[in-house]
Amino acid sequence: MSDVKNYFGSMVFNDQVMRERLPKDIYKALHKTVERGTPLDISMANVIATVMKDWAIEKGATHYTHWFQPMTGVTAEKHDSFISDIPGGQVIMEFSGKELIKGEPDASSFPSGGIRATFEARGYTSWDPTSYAFVKDGSLCIPTAFCSYGGEALDKKTPLLRSMEVLSKQALRILKIFKKDDVRRVKITVGAEQEYFLVDREIYNKRKDLMYAGRTLYGAKPPKGQEMDDHYFGSIKTRVSAYMKELDEELWKLGILSKTKHNEAAPAQHELAPIFTTTNIATDHNQLTMEMMQKVAERHGLVCLLHEKPFEGVNGSGKHNNWSLSTDTGVNLFEPGDSPEDNDQFLLFLSAVIKAVDDYQELLRVSVATPSNDHRLGANEAPPAIISMFIGDDLEAIVKSIIDGTHYEKKEDYTMEVGVKVLPKFRKDTTDRNRTSPLAFTGNKFEFRMPGSKASIASPNIYMNTIVAEVLSDFATQLENGETTVSELIKKTLTDHQRIIFNGNNYSDEWVTEAEKRGLANLKTTADALPVLITKKSIDLFTKHGIFTENELHARYEIILENYVKTINIEAATMLDIAKRDILPAVGKYIKDVADTLFVKKQLGAEFNSDVEKALLGKLSELNSKLYKNIELLETALEKGCSSEDILACAVYCKDDILVKMANLRSVADTLETMVSEEYWPMPVYGDLLFGI
Ligand code: ADP
Numbered sequence: 001m002s003d004v005k006n007y008f009g010s011m012v013f014n015d016q017v018m019r020e021r022l023p024k025d026i027y028k029a030l031h032k033t034v035e036r037g038t039p040l041d042i043s044m045a046n047v048i049a050t051v052m053k054d055w056a057i058e059k060g061a062t063h064y065t066h067w068f069q070p071m072t073g074v075t076a077e078k079h080d081s082f083i084s085d086i087p088g089g090q091v092i093m094e095f096s097g098k099e100l101i102k103g104e105p106d107a108s109s110f111p112s113g114g115i116r117a118t119f120e121a122r123g124y125t126s127w128d129p130t131s132y133a134f135v136k137d138g139s140l141c142i143p144t145a146f147c148s149y150g151g152e153a154l155d156k157k158t159p160l161l162r163s164m165e166v167l168s169k170q171a172l173r174i175l176k177i178f179k180k181d182d183v184r185r186v187k188i189t190v191g192a193e194q195e196y197f198l199v200d201r202e203i204y205n206k207r208k209d210l211m212y213a214g215r216t217l218y219g220a221k222p223p224k225g226q227e228m229d230d231h232y233f234g235s236i237k238t239r240v241s242a243y244m245k246e247l248d249e250e251l252w253k254l255g256i257l258s259k260t261k262h263n264e265a266a267p268a269q270h271e272l273a274p275i276f277t278t279t280n281i282a283t284d285h286n287q288l289t290m291e292m293m294q295k296v297a298e299r300h301g302l303v304c305l306l307h308e309k310p311f312e313g314v315n316g317s318g319k320h321n322n323w324s325l326s327t328d329t330g331v332n333l334f335e336p337g338d339s340p341e342d343n344d345q346f347l348l349f350l351s352a353v354i355k356a357v358d359d360y361q362e363l364l365r366v367s368v369a370t371p372s373n374d375h376r377l378g379a380n381e382a383p384p385a386i387i388s389m390f391i392g393d394d395l396e397a398i399v400k401s402i403i404d405g406t407h408y409e410k411k412e413d414y415t416m417e418v419g420v421k422v423l424p425k426f427r428k429d430t431t432d433r434n435r436t437s438p439l440a441f442t443g444n445k446f447e448f449r450m451p452g453s454k455a456s457i458a459s460p461n462i463y464m465n466t467i468v469a470e471v472l473s474d475f476a477t478q479l480e481n482g483e484t485t486v487s488e489l490i491k492k493t494l495t496d497h498q499r500i501i502f503n504g505n506n507y508s509d510e511w512v513t514e515a516e517k518r519g520l521a522n523l524k525t526t527a528d529a530l531p532v533l534i535t536k537k538s539i540d541l542f543t544k545h546g547i548f549t550e551n552e553l554h555a556r557y558e559i560i561l562e563n564y565v566k567t568i569n570i571e572a573a574t575m576l577d578i579a580k581r582d583i584l585p586a587v588g589k590y591i592k593d594v595a596d597t598l599f600v601k602k603q604l605g606a607e608f609n610s611d612v613e614k615a616l617l618g619k620l621s622e623l624n625s626k627l628y629k630n631i632e633l634l635e636t637a638l639e640k641g642c643s644s645e646d647i648l649a650c651a652v653y654c655k656d657d658i659l660v661k662m663a664n665l666r667s668v669a670d671t672l673e674t675m676v677s678e679e680y681w682p683m684p685v686y687g688d689l690l691f692g693i
């Protein structure tokens, strides 16, 4: 495994393989399909399918699967073998163009939010030729979109592809205004940095909460957490390093551009960053990365935790979605140019993003709303639930001078005069940048830091693409009709949307107050945020650009809230199980032992001081009865459940009632953990989990 060049992409049916193996005309036609979105005809698909199958068999595949991303958030696959019987009791390996292009999985168990009537179980999967097929675990995996019989999207890929199309189209209108007629397509590029935790499998197996909920539902703060800042970028432990090495190899074979790996802030927390690529491929690759992270962990006696907040009291995990636009002629549209015209173009695109984020801040919040991410956003180590943008001091000064109509002040060695519109080479905010901002402009891209570590990056990108497309379309119309000039438009936009720019510390309490004054939304939980998805404003936006139908939006609203309710119910049930069957009996045993000691001492006579036992017994008994009370409260709330037919009401019930009772129960149990002898405590503690490798 020494020469990466030799095995990089070895399991991928990529462009090179296609060029080598497909007949020239078919290869060209496929390229046209990929680049221009022209449909693929069946005779072509037949040839491609056969070539693909032969290649896959060489790579050890016996099956094929349409690999898709239903709204569960994880990827789904249903494997069919290539075998086909022929007379004489033999088989041949077959794979047709029809099978390549379209699959019809019985998909009745995937969430559809009411779109697909249960009697009509069929869903369609159709090949996305813009994302390469690959071989994994003996199966040829074909990246596909997943739709209902009526053509409604049941997955995350379909709207993502739609949003990329739409954004490209609107960006092209703007580029036309700048006379960039050679550009035929605008690519949306994404690089998703992935954070994760690794814990020892044996220790993990003794934690029911991690197994059922993916996060610890109990756990007192260990004597040491992340306060020493000694883990971030620290030297990597041998076992972790072996894991990372093998993970890289697996990802490289799949053509995933895994580039950077390092320790993160919390103990046992790490990060992997790939080189950026086209959005839908980046999304597919991120799903595969998460899968491989978990698989490779198994081989190393480890478990990879992708939950956003596996541990209280130390950092949670996110996924930094780096997003940018570039032309098919190779120009990054967020890279300030060298000529005045190019800088106008840069500033116009920048203004468009600023306006989009301000106008649709609530929607961006919705795009990252999951019950698990709620524990992270605003938890003093992740961006808050309030959306704002960081653009860096240099760019902020430029923005300010544009708004004020003044000359940009000479600052250190960076100079610019707004009058002549030549932008300085301002610092590409790298090391000293603001890591607390939910959305930071980092030189030539935007880094959206709110997405959760476990979630697909499809939604944040769908939303981002759509809101920016909307603003660009509005800009293009105004400019095409001569209603305004580029300079006027930039100035007006920046002036109108200053409130969304914030370069200070987003983790501070002052920011929460300040943001409220600015009128920025602070949608703390999924239950608070989701109603935004089905407002008229959202429906108008998404239907106008053909990203979601109204029906699809309602379906997504239902699915996300249902998932919220189910997740919290599972967590509550797990907490009760652990409290009643593990913690309560363990504490009881310890109490009995302490009581026995007290009893013996009493028998022995007055010269044996039993103050400790008495005090301990008193405290333990009191806490244990408090524990029992809290168990009853949570149990009653859970049994009562939500009587409403309205899914939002149930989500609110979970948030305001169940979650609160869970926190109360946890608090008592965590105090008990610090008092009960280690010998009696029924599960490994935070110290074991965080420092167990
Ligand atoms: P860090 O954020 O850790 O300082 P970088 O800024 O170098 O690291 O890159 C972070 C991520 O941003 C990487 O995944 C990288 O590939 C991605 N990235 C860099 N340029 C772009 C771009 N133009 N479009 C999208 N993603 C990009």
Ligand code: MG
Residues within 6 Å of the ligand: 193, 320, 447
């Ligand atoms: Mg980063």
